[in-house]
Amino acid sequence: MDYAAVIVLQVAYGxxxxxxxxxxxAIIFGMMRVINLAHGEFLMLGGYTVVVATNNGVNLWFAMLILAPVVxxxxxxVVERVLIRFLYGRMVDTLLATWGLSLFLIGLVTTIFGPTTTTTVSPPVGALKIGDFFxxxxxxxxxxxxxxxxxxxxxxxKFTKLGLLARGTMQRADMAAALGVSTSTIYMITFGLGAAVAGLAGALLAPITGVVPTIGAAYIAxxxxxxxxxxxxxxxxTASAAALLGFINQAITFITGPTVGEVALLVAAIxxxxxxxxxITGRFFRRGL
Amino acid sequence: MTMNRRTLLKSASAASLVLAAPGIVGRARANDTIKLAAILDQSGGLDLLGRPMLAATKMAVDEINAAGGLNGAEVELISYDPQTTIQFYTQFATQAAAGDRADVVHAGITSASREAIRPLLNRYQSLYFYNTLYEGGVCDMNNFCTGSTPAQTVEKLVPFAMERFGKKVYVVAADYNYGQITAQWVKKYVEDNGGETVDIEFFPLDVSNFGPSIQKIQAAKPDFVMSALVGAAHISFYRQYASAGLTTEIPLASTTFALGGEHLLVSPEAAEGMLLAYGYFEEIDTPANAEFVEKLRASSSEEIPYIGETTARSYEGVMLWAEAVKKAGTKDRMAVIDALRSPVSFDGPSGTMTIEPKTNHALQNVYIGEIKNQKIEIIEEFEAQPPADTLLVCDLDENPNQSTFYFENGLAAAGIE
Incomplete structure (x- = not known):
């Protein structure tokens, strides 16, 4: 019974x-159609923000939940202004540009912090005991x-003006512009929001995965x-795909092992x-957001 | 000026002679130096290990030159960065052997990189040193493997950990040949010592979520967990293991942890009490090692967080080769190989190392260490251990014309399926 409970928890976590x-x-690629190959590096930068901040005495919670997404x-x-804004509508070009950006960020972080970084941040929440299991x-x-x-x-x-403008701009930028929306600003803010969410995710994962400059490769695929x-x-x-793929991955990992578990995730996706x-949302939840 | 085919040919050949001249001059001068090529990853995922390895190689070359070189000739270090990419290994090995005509190549970190360049260096008849601990099984007259193999480390670590923690063992390992083969050796030694391997799990190198396995380990209730996990993503295992509060419940032993200073990268409680076995630890308490550690840190342009076996062995590998060149009195490949196998010894930071001529591996000291508050305390030392696994399948005295990698590395010879 307690074993079943920890398995359910693990599947939920997966x-x-x-x-x-x-x-x-999902925000940067799904909404904006920018194939962002530097997504893994945004997560990595979130992790580094936490590590650098906590090493300098900043409270871990503040560093993870506030500082990382902001930074x-x-x-x-900055990336959107310097690089991405010239490439809207040119998906293949965004792929190349963000791949270059990804290599640049890895190189930059390696140069500054070295190939390894001491990540002595421990998870701020302790272990739980469920029956015999920790x-x-x-x-x-x-x-x-x-x-x-x-x-x-x-x-x-859904409920803010910014959200409405963003969704409208992503659907028909020309029409939004004709209605007086500054689409350039909306693009910038949306890209920034996507990066912020990635940074937050990277920061939250840092205590249990650690950070190295190349950690993005583990996330991107x-x-x-x-x-x-x-x-x-x-x-x-994103939610439904994560639920389906995460469930298959974790369930198969439990039954067989991590190698087959990873394979099962990829096969399921194919x-x-x-x-x-x-x-999934091409057929189900089509009116979802 | 009119240009017909004849004048064009003339001018072209004259031009090529001029262009070739520095090359000819350069080659004539190159005879005065002995060339050592190093191909070690300075970027990409393996730079964690590759950078200090190159720093140690450089220091060895500098020391040799400061002492007057080898047989009166200066050693020139040529370094390439294969960027953790196998195709660069073959490219640079070809460049080093055919272009630079290197007298010796010290190269490779993963077994995959070694197997990419080993046949190539054989073909070009360039002497090859591989200074990384690995799963054993290379049997090649032209290739000297100075790192420790499972029969040297796992054989010592398993009984020690079983004595301390108990007889039920759970194995987690990286899913490629090092992890697969090492896991089988662990299983064999556990059985040899009257224990039981409850399960073996393999993880692809990019897996960073170990939640399900951590629960499976708890369900299996082993006395300790033996880890042969490799790479940056796998460090997550130790963090997640600690965050579930298991480090104190089910202790860990590892053949791979701390090689690149991982115990300094995780929080102290994540690695506390872990048992390790290597051919070298930075904490070895000898004057020779103290001097080595101090000089390496002083000579390296960047900070080296921890000096592990691969780093020390890169230094010792060059020194073993240098001893052989001195002994042979020439840089000629076959003479140096004969001298190496005669055999040569070197008293270095890890103690006395001697080439084992049947396998071209090394007799070396093996140490067992325990992590205590981010430091490694050496608790046992075994002197001059032979590469017993490779010895089961390889005898270069008997059959010198070999350049084989016994993939199963004597597992079958040792009675493992």
Missing amino acids: IANLALIGLGL VGLIGV TSGYELFLIAVTLALFALVYAVL KAFITVISGGAAILAG VLLRLLPTG
Whole structure:
């Protein structure tokens, strides 16, 4: 019974992990159609923000929840102004440009901090005991934060003026511009928001995965698989794809082992995209956001 | 000026002679120096290990030159950065062997990189040193492997950990040949010592979520967990293990942790009490090692957080080669190989190392250490350990014309399927 409980928790965490990694990309790729290969590096920068801040005596909670998204969001704004804004509508070019950006960021961080970084931040939540089993309390916390983050992004996109303008601009930029919206500013803010969410995710994961300049490579493939499998509706899509793929990944990992578990995730994504080429939300939850 | 085919040919050949001249002059001068090529990753995922390895190689070359070189000739270090990419390894190894005509190549970190360049260096007849601990099994007249193998480290670590913690062992390992083969050796030594391996789990190198496995470990209730996890993503295992509060419940032993100073990268409680076995630890308490550590830190342009076996062995590998060149009195490849196998010894930071001529591996000291508050305390020392695993399958005295990698590395010879 207690074993079943920890397994359920692990599956929930696997789902939350995918959703958390993918959400920032869902905004930048799903909404803005920018193939952001530097997404993993945005997560990495979030992690570095936490490590550098806590090494300088900043409170861990503040560093993770406030500082990291702000810093990475600002970096995102700079990147958008300098690089991305020239490339809207040119998807393949964004792929090349952000790949270059990814290599640049890895190189830059390696130059500044070296190939390894001391990440002695421990998870700020202790272990939990369920029956005979210990489980990480921090993983529970991450599940809760992921839910809250989805709710927050939903609320911003659905109920604020900014969200309305952003959604409108992404659908028909020319029409939005004709109605007097400064689409350039909206693009900048949306990209910054996507980067901020990625930075927050990277910061939250830093205590349990650590940070090295190349850590982005571990996230990028899963983020893209989740977002593409999700389809056009960014929140419903990312959430449903994360739920499906995360469940398959964790369940198979429990039954067989991590190698087959990773394979199962990829096979599931391939089969899914063969059956539903436009992603889950191409057929289900089409009115979702 | 009119240009017909004949004048064009003339001028072209004259031009090429002029262009070639510095090359000819350069080659004539190059005879005075002995060339040592180092191909070690300075960027990409493996730079964690590769950068201090190159720093140690440089220091060894500098020391040799400061002492007057080898047989009166200066040693020239040529360094390439393969950027953690296998195709660069083959490219640079070809460049070093055919272009630079290097007299010896010290190269490779992963077994994959070694196997990419080993046949190539054989073909060009360039002497090759591989200074990384690995799963054992290379049997090649032209290739000297100075790192420790499982029979040297795992064989010592497993009984020690079983004595201390208990007989039920759970193995987690990286999913490529090092992890796969090492896990089998762990299993064999656990059985040899009357214990039981409850499960073996393999992880692809980019897995960073270990939650399900951590629960499976708890369900299996082992006495300790043996880890052969590799790489940056796998460090997450120790963090997540500690965040579930297990480090104190089910202790850890590892054949890979702390090699690149990982115990300094995680929080102290994540690694506390872990048992390790290597051919070298920075904490070895000898005057030779104290001098080595101090000089390496002083000579390196960048900070080296921890000096592990691969770093010390890169230094000792060059020194072993230098001893052989002195002994042979020439840099000629076959003469140096014969001298190495005669065999040569070197008293270095890890103690006395001697080439083992049947396998071209090394007799070396093996140490067991325990992590205590981010420092490694050496608790046992075994002198002049032979590479017993590779010895099961390899005898270069008997059959010198070999350049084989026994992939199963004597597992079958040791009675493991």
